Amino acid sequence: MTTEDISPMLQVADIDLEESQQLYEHFRFEVDKGQVPVRIDKFMFEKLQHSSRNRIQKAAEAGFVHVNDKPVKSNYKVRPGDIVTLMLDRPHYDTTIEPEDIPLDVVYEDDELMVINKPAGLVVHPGCGNFHGTLVNAIAWHLRNLPSYDPNDPQVGLVHRIDKDTSGLIVVAKTPEAKTSLGVQFFNKTTHRSYNALVWGNFVEDSGTITGNIGRDPKDRLRMAVFPPESETGKPAVTHYKVMERFGYVTLVECILETGRTHQIRAHMKHIGHPLFSDERYGGTEILRGERSGSYRQFVINGFKLCPRQVLHAKTLGFVHPRTKKQMDFTSELPEDMSSLLEKWRRYVPSVTNE
Template sequence: MHIKIEISSDQAGLRLDQVVADSKPQISRSIAARLISTGAILVNQTTKRPGYKVKPKDLVDGEAPSPDHQDIKPLVPESIPLNILYEDDYILMIDKPPGLVVHPGAGNDSGTLVNALAAHHSGFREQSWGMDRPGIVHRLDKDTSGLMVIAKTVGSLEFLQKEFKQRRVEKHYLVLARGESIPDSGVIERPIGRHPHHRKRMTVMEENGRYAKTRFSVIKRFDSGCLMDVRLYTGRTHQIRVHFYDQGMPLFGDSIYQNRTFRKKDPGVPRQMLHSWTLSFRHPYSGVRLFFEAPMPEDFKTTLLYLSRGGPVKSVNQG
């Protein structure tokens, strides 16, 4: 399998192994790292480390083994209930519950959405996927609930990933955010990058961050915050959480991107209050534009009622 990628300005700053893994659905991040480390994939005809940060116009070139020759850990099917909103031969729409991890990783070898998918449909267990996250077009954080579109064929996966990359997918979220002076609506355009000291966190980064755009509008106000409709124009890691924290209106229940005073768990707020609400995209086979909506989950409704009745103490300055 030949790999040839010319790095665009939008990809600049990404890790090389991530770029390679994103280029082919058959290649996982770990396989990409191994290929780079062994010199099978080069950048501008020179060897690089998997963590090399790519630059605009870098030429990534090399050969990857076919899926039949890749060392892939077997995916274990698990009977985990799925809330399926729609399904055909090409896609699967689910309403992900909070607390469900999307795919296996460090500390999560089982009990993931991918394990559930493998039990639901035998096609997800086929070797042709060549990776540990078959069908996964986009991700939600463990404690984020709501809509996810899953590809049931490699062709559908490639089409939908391109649609997300080209920003042809319209995504709206429901958010409960803390703050007493939140404007009725607004647009946040602040670049986001990896935190220089906390590698598992993201942060607004003016110089080396990637462009990120978020639009919000208030649906309902209460004493300590708001319920908001949030549209994502880009899909950076933790984008809503980072943008809202940067603007002084962090999400209720977020223990990371949060004012120090509120990082301890509140009994009335079980998780970060973020719900993937609506999703609109073109069908990978018919081209017809589809629209899906996931209703507000029960824990979100309960938290909204709790906050509307007074809930936690009022917000303070970011610290």
């Protein structure tokens, strides 16, 4: 179980720990030899990505945070060699991936790999409250008659991921050799990926590059933030963008990733003042540009309803085939919610111009 799976379980307020209560280990970490003394709630907060310090403190108060097999309070300072464990009153959730009959839009498939056009709203991988109904469960069903494919084997399966509410292309490896080859290509940045995004605001320039480290936002652990490239916070990230169509108050852009960080396009665009349209987590569900009229406000609200997710689509994907060594390039059409929204903006812009 990953730290992302564990942290939602820290809902331990108002729980009293009884001596007879059976506890189950959910998290274990040996403190590094070079670790300086630090409060255990801070230490665990840095390890459990989707948790909060307050939840960790309540877990400690309930007796669920242990060091060297003994419960400690949240002000305990960890020391080199300490064994830190999170002990909860319920067993691990079974994260075994089971096949589920979920429709897949398979763009391409052969003995080594498959390329899928993922719809918006479909979670890619189980975790954080989404243990069923994911793309991985759907792939397991699609390949259920392939004896060599084990959905629980990390040597096969998804090579990269896209957000739940992002649509578009994703590649799956059927063999360990294919996953290794594709993984190396992603690591070496030799793959080709482009996204279409509708963002708030107009651009002075027709193209540009956003450079800035991406890491967890200290104020919101579910969101990513951008830090200076020379800082030690976050991981380096580079996004190239090009204007495709201007609508005055919003702009359709093509984004090409040089790196593949979590929420990279969403965080980078927010950083330069152009949040993705309808992206609630990054402020895109506010009316950030345009008129003050009630009719315009209603127009934008209707747009949010038409496409109630960040307007982002993984449109193209290119890589070298692991076996044939030939270049493979794929393009997917924009999904209906996104294309309908763009048409709505196209009709609105001339009406404003003619007034």
